Amino acid sequence: MRQPSDPETVMGDNHHQSLIEQETARANVDEEPLSANQRDFDGTRNWVIAILCASYTVFHLAVMNVYPLETWAYRLSHVGGGLALGFLLYSSTRFSDAMSKRSPLSMALLALAGAGILYGFAGVAAIWINGTILGERLPPAWAMQSFGLPLALGTGLAILNGWLFPDRNRARFDAGDVLLAIATIAAIGYIIFFARQLQLRAGMPMALPGDMWASITGVMLIIELTRRLAGMALVIIVGIFVAYAFLGPWLPGIFQHRGYDAKRFFSYIFTDNGILSAPIAISSTYIILFVVFAAFLQTTRVGEYFVNLAFAAAGHKRGGPAKVAIFASGLMGMINGTSAGNVVATGSLTIPMMKKVGYKPQTSASVEAAASTGGQIMPPIMGAGAFIMAEITGISYMEIVYAAIIPAVIYFISVYFMVDLAAQKADMKGLPRDQLPKLNVLIKQVYLFSPILVLIGALFAGYSVIRCGTYAMMAAAVVSWFTPHAMGPARLFHALDQGARMVLQLVAVCATAGIIVGVIALTGIGARFSTVLLSLADQSQIFALFFAMVVSIILGMGMPTTAAYAVAASVIAPGVINLGVEPLVAHLFIFYFAVMSAITPPVALAAYAGSALAGSDPVRTSVESFRIGLAAFVVPYMFFFSPAMLLDGAWHEILHVAVTAVIGVYLLSCAVQGWFLGHANMVLRGLLALGGLSMIAGGWLSDGIGIGVAALCFFFQKQSHPAPSQD
Known part of the structure; x- marks a missing residue:
């Protein structure tokens, strides 16, 4: 949500707008976003996104300071809320002002994706209602047995649609990205609901098919949002690691392992051994x-x-x-x-x-x-x-x-x-x-x-x-x-x-x-x-x-x-x-x-x-x-x-290494920039680099060598660049 640019600055001088103030004013016009998915907001979408984002922040501050949640539920809420908001923010970007017609293939993909995701969402909703509102111990059989595969397939099709047809007008929320946000709620909602049981059965033969499909959906959504917000490099790296988990039996040497089936792997990944581990904890x-x-x-x-x-x-x-x-x-x-x-x-x-x-x-x-x-x-x-x-x-x-x-x-x-x-x-x-x-x-x-x-x-x-x-x-x-x-x-x-x-x-x-x-x-x-x-x-x-x-x-x-x-x-x-x-x-x-x-x-x-x-x-x-x-x-x-x-160490040891380290990095800086008391030729730069690197070890002998080299360079430059006469 844009704030109007204010001509005043913190400096409080209203009569003279300095060069710094002018640059600050220009910078503040677009100070908020860091990427394309945070630009071009307007109207109702702007308020919807702003309210959701502010609520996401308030939720975290409240849990950290006032009302703590169970650790898994909190971390999953953090991930799920971030994913859903990320897809909606990406959808809120206007890539062009011209309306673009959606191709028949895109419409077909979205129709199939919507059917699968909405069916999966309905299944998770039924599980929640049955267990939370009705108080039934066992969730409906149809929901537990059949929600997962349609949800995962629908999510995959929605992601594929985003890859194949990315350049659309975003004057309104894009249907594909809204579907991905719904899929996030369904997958993370299922995992939160069964968090306690999942802790016991994750990565084990007793893991349920629903655990696997919800986890597969969550992993796909995480990787897709990472692709959109951080680029392909990290996606390629994580793809190699995931493939490694399944290809282990056929790999040579130290890379070989016995391999894991999908149910064990994906249910294990969505625990505090994987997605909910130290990076998300922090x-x-x-x-x-x-x-x-x-x-x-x-x-x-x-x-x-x-x-x-x-x-x-x-x-x-x-x-x-x-x-x-x-x-x-x-x-x-x-x-x-x-x-x-x-x-x-x-x-x-x-x-x-x-x-x-x-x-x-x-x-x-x-x-x-x-x-x-x-x-x-x-x-x-x-x-x-x-x-x-x-x-x-x-x-x-x-x-x-x-x-x-x-x-x-x-x-x-x-x-x-x-x-x-x-x-x-x-x-x-x-x-x-x-x-x-x-x-x-x-x-x-x-x-x-x-x-x-x-x-x-x-x-x-x-x-x-x-x-x-x-x-x-x-x-x-x-x-x-x-x-x-x-x-x-x-x-x-x-x-x-x-x-x-x-x-x-x-x-x-x-x-x-x-x-x-x-x-x-x-x-x-x-x-x-x-x-x-x-x-x-x-x-x-x-x-x-x-x-x-x-x-x-x-x-x-x-x-x-x-x-x-x-x-x-x-x-x-x-x-x-x-x-x-x-x-x-x-x-x-x-x-x-x-x-x-x-x-x-x-x-x-x-x-x-x-x-x-x-x-x-x-x-x-x-x-x-x-x-x-x-x-x-x-x-x-x-x-x-x-x-x-x-x-x-002792104070004199700390002082010694700190002072000599400063001298060392100064000599290295002179070598890199080619300037000591004046322009330094390649020989002098080499000597300065040698002097700086010799001070890495922090010993008296190596430091003495570095200082000696520095003194030699100083004497040489003094002779080459004598001080101008004062008369």
């Missing part, structure tokens, strides 16, 4: 909580204040807008849990400003992508990564947060070095002060940082994460009353609506990741892969970590970082830990590389999102974002060699 709590918090910050324009303050403080400096992007994108990326989504949310403002001071479109998009991706590794939220890690490992949340502080800070320092050196090399200037927000005005509004301070303070005070996120949302609503964008009922409704829309992609991909996790658990491929990893590494921890890095990046190229980490941790972490690597080190290592896959060619989703905003070449942008974020590929090895970087 998606239904922490992810939706902090995505809604981000929606509150956007709706009240409190998030905009962070960007404006950064521009006021650093916008006039060399390469200022790029440095602002590092701060603002890192802060928001920490909260909203998706690298590409954060690029779109903050890049609509920062990328145009970088271009205005002389950064190439490609570089502007690359800086934004690197900074937004880095937000995923920044405590205390880490884009929900800390919560997933705590869930998987059993390590306390606060221990993970403390350990991640220095590596995250070093990453952002390295990105800052990259930006500053690039600005020096191109002799860039900052923006004129008269085109920037007034720092003295913004300082008076520093209370707008209260939501972040409340969040961090409550976390470190020991409150539950859910309570902390709720308090932070309340703080955002309260402080908005001191701005022109006070959160009244309309803005509150808008924030609840947008929170649901922003989280739907993550619901789909987390459920899909759960399918992969379920296959790994059922077939035991994770343990066998770990065994192979150990044999390839030949008891070498560093080789094992290298393989872990490669697998994490490859998995991350096909799915959002949250899901990539969950899958990679299931496959790789056990083997690495068996080699003697500390569990926290192993999981942080895997998590970092899963996150950095978003800026790693050839499939760098965050870089692609930035290139779309900047109008740059996607491939070149992905290569440059990889270069800018290069330190993230070094930092995990640093904390492997030096546990003190994870705050595991």
Whole structure:
């Protein structure tokens, strides 16, 4: 639901609309959606979708804070509601203004799909009515025996229709997508109703045919929504895993297993061993909580204040807008849990400003992508990564947060070095002060940082994460009353609506990741892969970590970082830990590389999102974002060699590794940018890279070598570029 663009900004200067304010106003015109399925709403459909989305958000907040539900029922409601809303949102998109006639084949497919889905829905409704309203112990025989196959076939035909005939006018809800929403209600409704019994019989010979057909329908719906919202890469990956569950007896070597029939496999997948496992457990709590918090910050324009303050403080400096992007994108990326989504949310403002001071479109998009991706590794939220890690490992949340502080800070320092050196090399200037927000005005509004301070303070005070996120949302609503964008009922409704829309992609991909996790658990491929990893590494921890890095990046190229980490941790972490690597080190290592896959060619989703905003070449942008974020590929090895970087050691050890790590990433940044005291030739760049890499191990000897190489480069450049005479 659109909010009218307000000419005022948080800066409060109504007489002079600066360049930043103009860009902000333009960005706010389309600030809400992140994808095509969230555009072009109007009329009754808009209100229907908005009310459903707001209700979805309120349901989650109520369950987390007021009225807890049984775990399975809550997670299934989270998945089912997300699927149904996702299909209706997709249906609400107008692809064209011209009316298009539906082909006879499409009409036939929809007729058959409708018959099957509606029959299946009637069967599930009869089961519900019989068991809940009439109180009968046994459901009607016809419903239990015959609802499933028509429901699954009808769902398959509706999905096929969507694949074959996607380009239709969407002036009203599309019949095929409404049918998919109904199929979702039927399949998930059946599983919720029989959740307790399903827990006992899932994956066993006693599983019922209805369990299988409802689960098959649910899996098809999850994969289809993932295709629509996240693309084909993850769909192909999950398709390979599902096929593997059935083809095991005919595969060679470690891939061979005894195989599973459909009834056992699909009923097993829809349990907390699969779809309802850690990814959905986190998606239904922490992810939706902090995505809604981000929606509150956007709706009240409190998030905009962070960007404006950064521009006021650093916008006039060399390469200022790029440095602002590092701060603002890192802060928001920490909260909203998706690298590409954060690029779109903050890049609509920062990328145009970088271009205005002389950064190439490609570089502007690359800086934004690197900074937004880095937000995923920044405590205390880490884009929900800390919560997933705590869930998987059993390590306390606060221990993970403390350990991640220095590596995250070093990453952002390295990105800052990259930006500053690039600005020096191109002799860039900052923006004129008269085109920037007034720092003295913004300082008076520093209370707008209260939501972040409340969040961090409550976390470190020991409150539950859910309570902390709720308090932070309340703080955002309260402080908005001191701005022109006070959160009244309309803005509150808008924030609840947008929170649901922003989280739907993550619901789909987390459920899909759960399918992969379920296959790994059922077939035991994770343990066998770990065994192979150990044999390839030949008891070498560093080789094992290298393989872990490669697998994490490859998995991350096909799915959002949250899901990539969950899958990679299931496959790789056990083997690495068996080699003697500390569990926290192993999981942080895997998590970092899963996150950095978003800026790693050839499939760098965050870089692609930035290139779309900047109008740059996607491939070149992905290569440059990889270069800018290069330190993230070094930092995990640093904390492997030096546990003190994870705050595991005496204070002087921690200080030593932190300082030398900063020097190391500075030398690497100079090597990448080709600029030290001046232009650096290839020989000098090679020496700088050698000096930076030598400081990875964190030992006194290796650090001494690095500093010695740096001193040699300094002396050489001083001789090559003497200071100009003062006379």
